[in-house]
Amino acid sequence: MGDYPSRAGPYSGQGSSANLADILERVLDKGIVIAGDIQINLLDIELLTIKLRLLIASVDKAKEMGIDWWEHDPSLSSRASEGSRSLREENRRLRAEIEALREGEELPRAEDEEEDEDVYEEANEEADEEEAPPAAARRPSHTSRTSRPARTARTKRAEPGPRRKRRDEP
């Protein structure tokens, strides 16, 4: 192929001078994987790569979270720790709301909700205690496993549920 004349130039820069971390990253983690006859098989290579990440790159976050991942890492930014706390809270609230909406479709009656709440309280203290719980109680006992703030969210839920219903039926 004739279109490689300029290649020799740029390439000479890399070679043996390249940083070992950069090389290992590429030769171990990139490139085509073909099972050879000597089976340091894929699993082994994966394990090895994981081990090497301790040497090279132990954090997968940049990839997962995009370029602003450090914003969410409390150890890197005090702002982030506040941010992530409120995020966590918001997340909880949103989950609870979704749950509420979901249940709102199926079985919310104001009374049920209260019962619900009571069982929830108990379940929260002694999750193992309940035997043959009524169908309505089953769900809360799951929720109890998450954490307390969910409860406040649930308390809120008791109102929006029915109200929403009403709005839907003019």
Next chain:
Amino acid sequence: MTEAITYAYAVAQDAEGSLEEALSGLPGVADGPVHLVRAGHRGEVVVAVGPVPEQDFEENALRAHLEDLDWLESVARAHHRVIEALAARTTVLPLRLATVYLDDERVRQMLDARQEAFAERLSVLAAHTEWGVKIYVEAPAATDRPAAPPSDADLSPGRAYLSHRKAQRHAREDAYREAEQVAQRVEAAARSYAVDRVQHRVQQGELARGPGENVINDAYLVPLEYGESFRADVLRSAEGLPGVRVEVTGPWAPYSFATPPEAEPLKRAAP
């Protein structure tokens, strides 16, 4: 004298038939010679291979060796050396380190089975190179900062310490914010040249020890003719922001792009 088995380095396009010559005299893994395996008689797609001592590359030994960083480094550098030599001449698809066959004939069978897929990928990567772009935040460390400024003289030691800490923290936050800006600029600059990008894990381990903290570690696939412009433009993106450093490495053989993005995990060679 121990038996030799076959270590496979890379798949390459050998349109002119001149690759063999490029490899002569080049020490491969375990200082062994490197030669080419061809499929059939007219294949332009070849596999670069070389003999390695069986005792070092049979399963258990290999597993043990791979834990040995010195051994690993020498194999990795040799592997890379061969791939670079090929990449200087033609398009290559690097194989992952330590792809080992019983003999050349087994490599030929593998090549026969996959020749078309290889050829297809080679044509996509022809006349492209890979560039690495890393962004580092050089957040001021505690020791980098001057002792408490004079205005702190009125403060009690405790308050002085706290205000000092606060200033440090702000400096760090600024640095991360700047890094984010740089990342956006780099991406914009890079996109105007690159045809593909993969994001690698950030380098954070012992080997990556260096000034600053690596927050972006990407690879871009760039047409050969834009390589230098790519490098220059990307480096320019960090100008004026002293807390952030951009490092461009390359050109590399297209390690990060050898496997097509949507490739199915592993097609076993047909029997």
